[in-house]
Amino acid sequence: MDLSYGARYDTLRAEVRAFLASSWPPAGQGAALPRSEQVFAFRRRAIAAGYLAREVPRRYGGSEQPADPLAAQVIREEFARQRAPGEARGIGTMMLVPTLLERGEEWQKEKWVPKSVLGEYLWCQGYSEPGSGSDLASLKTRAELDGDTWVIHGQKIWTSDARRADFMFCLCRTEPEASKHAGISYLLIDMKQPGIEVRPLRQMTGGADFNEVFLDGARTPRDWIVGRRGEGWLVSRTTLKHERNSIGNAELLRMQFDALVALARRARRGGLPAIQDADVRQRLARIEGYVQSHVYSGYRQLSDDLHWRSPGTLALMNKLNYTNIGQEIAKLSLDLLGDGGLLDPTGHEREPGEPPQGAEGWLIHYMASLGVAIAGGTANIQRNVIGERGLGLPRDSFAQRSR
Amino acid sequence: MDFGLSEEQELLQATVRQFVGRECSGTKLREHFESEEDRSPLLWRGLAELGVAGLVVPEQHGGAGLALLDLALVAEVLGHGALPGPFLGHSLATLALVLAGSPEQQRRWLPRLAAGEGLGSVALAEEDGGGWQPEEWAAKAETTASGVKAWVPAAAAADLLVVGVAGGRLALVERGAKGVTVEPMAGADRTRRAGRVAFDAAPCELLPGGAAAAPRLRDAALVLLAADAFGGASRCLELSVEYAKTREQFGVTIGHFQALKHQLANMALEIEPSRALYWFAAHAFGALPAEAERAAALAKAHLTEAYMQAARDTVEVHGGIGFTWECDVQIWFKRALFDRAFCGAPAVHRERAARLAGW
Numbered sequence: 001m002d003l004s005y006g007a008r009y010d011t012l013r014a015e016v017r018a019f020l021a022s023s024w025p026p027a028g029q030g031a032a033l034p035r036s037e038q039v040f041a042f043r044r045r046a047i048a049a050g051y052l053a054r055e056v057p058r059r060y061g062g063s064e065q066p067a068d069p070l071a072a073q074v075i076r077e078e079f080a081r082q083r084a085p086g087e088a089r090g091i092g093t094m095m096l097v098p099t100l101l102e103r104g105e106e107w108q109k110e111k112w113v114p115k116s117v118l119g120e121y122l123w124c125q126g127y128s129e130p131g132s133g134s135d136l137a138s139l140k141t142r143a144e145l146d147g148d149t150w151v152i153h154g155q156k157i158w159t160s161d162a163r164r165a166d167f168m169f170c171l172c173r174t175e176p177e178a179s180k181h182a183g184i185s186y187l188l189i190d191m192k193q194p195g196i197e198v199r200p201l202r203q204m205t206g207g208a209d210f211n212e213v214f215l216d217g218a219r220t221p222r223d224w225i226v227g228r229r230g231e232g233w234l235v236s237r238t239t240l241k242h243e244r245n246s247i248g249n250a251e252l253l254r255m256q257f258d259a260l261v262a263l264a265r266r267a268r269r270g271g272l273p274a275i276q277d278a279d280v281r282q283r284l285a286r287i288e289g290y291v292q293s294h295v296y297s298g299y300r301q302l303s304d305d306l307h308w309r310s311p312g313t314l315a316l317m318n319k320l321n322y323t324n325i326g327q328e329i330a331k332l333s334l335d336l337l338g339d340g341g342l343l344d345p346t347g348h349e350r351e352p353g354e355p356p357q358g359a360e361g362w363l364i365h366y367m368a369s370l371g372v373a374i375a376g377g378t379a380n381i382q383r384n385v386i387g388e389r390g391l392g393l394p395r396d397s398f399a400q401r402s403r
Numbered sequence: 404m405d406f407g408l409s410e411e412q413e414l415l416q417a418t419v420r421q422f423v424g425r426e427c428s429g430t431k432l433r434e435h436f437e438s439e440e441d442r443s444p445l446l447w448r449g450l451a452e453l454g455v456a457g458l459v460v461p462e463q464h465g466g467a468g469l470a471l472l473d474l475a476l477v478a479e480v481l482g483h484g485a486l487p488g489p490f491l492g493h494s495l496a497t498l499a500l501v502l503a504g505s506p507e508q509q510r511r512w513l514p515r516l517a518a519g520e521g522l523g524s525v526a527l528a529e530e531d532g533g534g535w536q537p538e539e540w541a542a543k544a545e546t547t548a549s550g551v552k553a554w555v556p557a558a559a560a561a562d563l564l565v566v567g568v569a570g571g572r573l574a575l576v577e578r579g580a581k582g583v584t585v586e587p588m589a590g591a592d593r594t595r596r597a598g599r600v601a602f603d604a605a606p607c608e609l610l611p612g613g614a615a616a617a618p619r620l621r622d623a624a625l626v627l628l629a630a631d632a633f634g635g636a637s638r639c640l641e642l643s644v645e646y647a648k649t650r651e652q653f654g655v656t657i658g659h660f661q662a663l664k665h666q667l668a669n670m671a672l673e674i675e676p677s678r679a680l681y682w683f684a685a686h687a688f689g690a691l692p693a694e695a696e697r698a699a700a701l702a703k704a705h706l707t708e709a710y711m712q713a714a715r716d717t718v719e720v721h722g723g724i725g726f727t728w729e730c731d732v733q734i735w736f737k738r739a740l741f742d743r744a745f746c747g748a749p750a751v752h753r754e755r756a757a758r759l760a761g762w
Contacts, residue, residue, distance in 0.1 A: 001472065001686045002405050009404075070404055261762065275762045278754070284762065285753035289680065289705030292698075296679035299406040307405060317672050324672070386671055387664035391644050394659045 003299065009074050016078040019049055024084040036119075039085045043118050051075050052087055053117045056097065061114030069305040080251075088119030090161055096123050096169050099186075099238045103227050112167075112188075124191070126156040126170030126213065127236070134381050135399075136171075137181050137233060141215060143172035148222040150174075150187060152195070152215045158375075162198045162211040165191050170215075175230045186232035188224040195219060205367045206346030249322045250291075250298040252353065256329050256365075257291045259355035260284070260336075263362065267336040274336055283332050290325045297321075313390035320382040323373045330369040333362040406682070408476070416476050418453060423484035435487040436734055441596045443488035444522075444560050450488070451519020460497055464513035471498075471623055475630035475685040482634030482742075485734045487594040489522055491627055491745075492556030496523025499565040499573055499620050503612030508575065512563060524561035525620070526552035526576075526600050527746070535747045537571035537617040544568040548576055548607040551599065554745065558585045558598030565620075566607070573613030573620070580605045592741035594734065619688075622696055624746045625703035626688055629681040632710035632742045635735050636674045639710070639717040642732060643667055646721055663720065670716050673709045680705055700756040704749035707742045714739040 005013070023045055025031070026038050033041070046052040047063045054072060056062020065071070079086045087093050097116050100109050115121040132139040141154025152172055162168070168189045175183040189196075195218030200208035227235040264284060267274040274280045297314055304311045333356070334341055340359030345367075348360035356365040373379045387393045408416075426449055427435065435442055450456065458474050460466020467473075474494055481490055497516050500509055500523075515521035528535050529542070530551040542550025548566060555564065558578075566574045576583060582605035585598045610616065644667055647658035657663055684702035687695040714736040718725040725732050743749065 001407070001409075001682070001690070003686070003690075005404050261760075264762075281757035281762055282750060282753050285701065285704065285756045288756070289677075289701050292683070292701060293676040293680045293705065296406070296683045297676040299404075300679045300682070303404060303406040307407060309407060312675075313671065314675055317676060320668075320672055321676055380665065383665040383668035384661070386668035387658075390671060391640075391667055393644070393647060393664050393667065394656060396661065397655075397659060 005070060005074065009070055012071055013074050013078060016051060016075055017082075019046075019051070020078060020082040020084055024082055040118050040120060042085055043088070046084075047117070051079075056101065056113060056117055060101070060109050061117050069302055073302060085119075088117060090119075090122060091125045092116045092121065092123030093119075095125065099169070099226060099235060102238050103235050105223075108188075108224075108226065121167065122161060122165045124159050124162045124165035124168045124213075126159060126168045126172075126189070126215075128158045129155060130157050134378060137184065139171055139173060139184065141170070141172050142176065143174050143185065143187060143220075145222060146219075150220045150222060150224070152187070152189065152218045152220065154215050156213040156215070158201070158210045159198075159213045160210045162191070162213050163200065167191055168213070169226070171232050171236060174232075178230055181233045182230050184232035184236075185229050186226040186235040187220055188226065189215075189218060189220045193218060203367075203371070205349065205364050207349040249318070250295040253291050253294055253322065253325055253329070255355040256326065257288060259357075260287070260329050260333055263333060263336050267338065280332075280336070287325070287328050287332065290321075290328065294321055294325060313386065316382075316386050316390045319377065320379055320386065323369075323379055323382075326369045326372055330362075330366040334366050337362055406679070406686075412473060412476055415473060416480050419450070419455065419477050419480045420483070422449060422453060423480060423486050427484060427486055432485060432487070432734065433731065436593045441487075441557070441560065443557075443594075443596075446486065447488045447490075447493075447522070448519060450490070455490070456493060456519040457497065457513075457517025459494070459501060460513050460517040461501065464509060464517060466497075466513065466517040470685075471626060471688040472682070472685040474498075474623075475626050475681060478627045478630035479634035479681075482631030482738070483638045485594050485635065485638070485738050489524060489557030489560060489595075491595065491624075491631070492524030492561065493522055494627060495525045495620060495624055496561075496563060496565045498623050499525065499610065499613075499616060500575075502619055503573055503610040503616035504575075505611050508608065508610065512575075516563070521562040522557065522560055523563045523565065524555055524557050525624075526555045526558075526564050526566040527621075527624075528552060528554045530599065535621070535745075535751075537567060537621060540567040540569055540571060542566060542568045542574075542602060544572070544574040544602075544607050544609060546607065547582070547604040548574055548602040549604055551601045553599050554588065554590070554597045555585075555600050556595055556597050558600050559587060559596075564600065565610070566602070567617065568609075571614055571617045573610040573617055574607040575610060576602060576605050576607045580607075582606070590741070591737040594738055595741055618696065621746065622688060622699040625699040625752065626681065626685045628742045628745060629684060629699075629702040629706040632706040632739065633674070633678055633681050635738050635742065636677075636706070636710040636713040639713040639732070639735050640667070640670050640674055642735075643670065643717045643720040650722075666716060666720065670713055674713060677706050677709055697756050697759045700752040700759065703746070704752040704756070707739070708749045710739040711743050 024042055043052055050063045050065050053062035054065040058064045097113055100113055129139050143150040143152045168191055170187050170189050171184050172187050173183050174185040195216055197214040199212045201210050202208050264275040264280055265273055269277045301311050337359050343359050345360035345363035348364050350361055356362045388395050427446055454467050455477055457466030458469050462468040500512055516523050530553045561578050564576045564578055566576055568574050582603040584601045587598050590597050647663055648656055650657050680702045684698040687698045717732050724730050
């Protein structure tokens with residue numbers, strides 16, 4: 001076992017630091033540009049240096065680096081330390097770009113990948129519908145060809161970024177006669193058109209991170225389809241070899257935990273700092289056991305990636321583990337807040353990746369930890385996945401019957 | 404960077420796993436568990452032939468010269484199989500000699516212990532719940548030792564005892580020496596039988612490095628218990644999953660039912676990620692001294708608690724049969740009781756971890 005990164009990566013780290021020192025935050029004329037322009041310009045430089053868009057070929061605007069999870073980790077750490085913009089946030093870089101690279105036509109890659117990688121094109125995902133949540137393949141939004149144009153009718157929901165997005169990648173039913181999964185196609189849609197109406201959904205936290213999207217005769221060209229007609233379900237499952245791993249969210253948990261300890265130092269219990277209370281100390285140490293398990297499991301998965309070992313069932317557990325630990329942190333924070341728990345936190349949304357601050361910030365975190373349990377596959381669906389794919393238990397009979 | 408096992412380490416685990424499967428699974432394990440007398444010395448001889456008895460003993464003294472991590476990997480496999488025997492006490496006794504013995508003491512004892520010709524154990528806990536930690540040790544020792552120690556693993560079979568004595572020091576006492584009386588204790592875990600040892604002016608030698616090594620010895624004990632707990636908890640999950648795939652009700656195997664599937668998924672989630680916690684603590688013991696003590700405390704607390712809960716869940720998953728004496732689940736359940744309480748319950752080590760963090 002060896003937890004050091006080794007000389008080669010120490011050199012890389014020094015190079016990344018030197019690059020960042022001269023590139024971010026921008027100086028001179030660059031500092032006068034609007035923030036978004038600063039970010040695009042910085043990403044272009046970082047891509048040219050080989051630090052971002054590493055899995056994207058050069059001809060589509062990436063830096064086309066050999067897969068090296070440790071290099072990617074070093075780069076992420078240094079960018080985070082300098083608070084420099086990393087990969088463009090959002091569902092476009094996470095899901096659409098890898099999908100296009102794997103399944104898209106040449107012209108589609110050229111048209112959409114370069115600007116998506118920079119963050120100039122913002123995407124939203126048209127998957128969930130009011131009647132189709134965990135059972136996504138039952139979706140009803142339909143698309144029909146009118147000459148060379150798809151005409152789309154239906155409703156999508158829980159759509160993040162829909163108000164700002166330039167495009168949507170959308171699952172639509174195009175083959176109504178086919179079976180449930182085989183009737184779906186993967187279409188790309190311009191969001192700025194009259195057939196689309198976006199209504200924000202206000203959350204219990206007061207913010208509105210996601211939306212309802214009404215498609216009423218929205219139109220998109222016949223060839224804005226990824227994969228063939230009826231292949232949309234398969235296309236949406238496309239997964240690629242990624243440099244990503246669970247370390248990012250383990251670091252987030254560690255930051256949250258540190259903030260929780262700081263809260264326990266400030267809070268009072270029985271006239272003393274809460275951190276001197278035996279019960280609080282037990283609960284903190286108990287949570288830390290979970291946080292560290294998650295952090296070291298991240299190292300384990302990173303190492304497995306590096307050495308071509310199969311991560312086994314652990315990879316299926318990352319999301320639920322992250323969810324559970326975040327909830328434990330949230331619950332203890334509420335106990336530490338005391339009367340602060342009476343406040344209305346509405347409007348105290350925080351930047352993703354920042355640990356909670358102040359009573360209102362912790363209350364938002366307390367509520368948001370529920371959102372984590374639901375978004376991107378609910379905790380109960382995660383348990384099905386662990387049980388069925390991880391432990392080899394029989395598949396849910398209802399899910400099987402409805403295929 | 405490689406936070407994973409080497410090929411040699413995987414081979415070590417596979418070799419021990421094979422031994423456990425061959426020598427002590429199914430009815431053989433049950434016979435050990437039921438037997439009034441401790442039959443594990445026979446099994447121990449077999450393990451010693453594989454080199455397990457001298458894993459951390461330097462090569463110059465006839466051992467393999469490996470690290471605590473390797474020992475912990477073996478502990479995991481033995482915990483998985485619930486293998487009866489003196490592994491824990493013997494491993495800690497050899498480690499104490501390696502860490503704190505004089506060259507002469509090492510020459511005299513280590514080759515015999517490494518070859519499995521002599522059996523070592525540790526006497527840590529004071530009688531009547533007086534404490535496991537070095538600062539709590541009360542037995543007196545200079546050239547003779549006096550006091551009473553409880554929960555000494557394999558006390559009746561051991562040739563050499565490493566005794567925790569006042570001032571947080573360590574003393575060597577031969578079990579056959581005059582003034583040493585051993586009586587068996589009624590422990591729930593029949594795979595690791597323990598005894599009470601009374602020392603009445605028994606001849607002893609202090610280990611010269613004992614005071615410095617005692618906290619390290621405690622940390623090593625915590626890591627080995629955590630590793631045993633991980634192995635045992637994994638086995639509990641396997642037993643539960645196996646049962647869910649074979650037991651039928653309402654015309655289907657009960658693993659079809661989501662209530663059970665989710666219970667098993669939750670068990671898996673409590674267990675698998677914690678493997679890395681004991682790995683880290685074992686690795687830190689040798690490689691990251693500044694983090695070792697706290698890592699061992701958190702790992703012991705976390706994993707032994709997880710094991711206990713996994714064992715409880717396993718009884719529940721098995722229904723009525725799980726609650727019977729006849730069902731083997733109780734073997735792991737009682738091993739979990741041992742891992743949890745031996746060297747101090749989770750709450751003790753969480754409080755230590757809190758103190759060590761400066762909270």
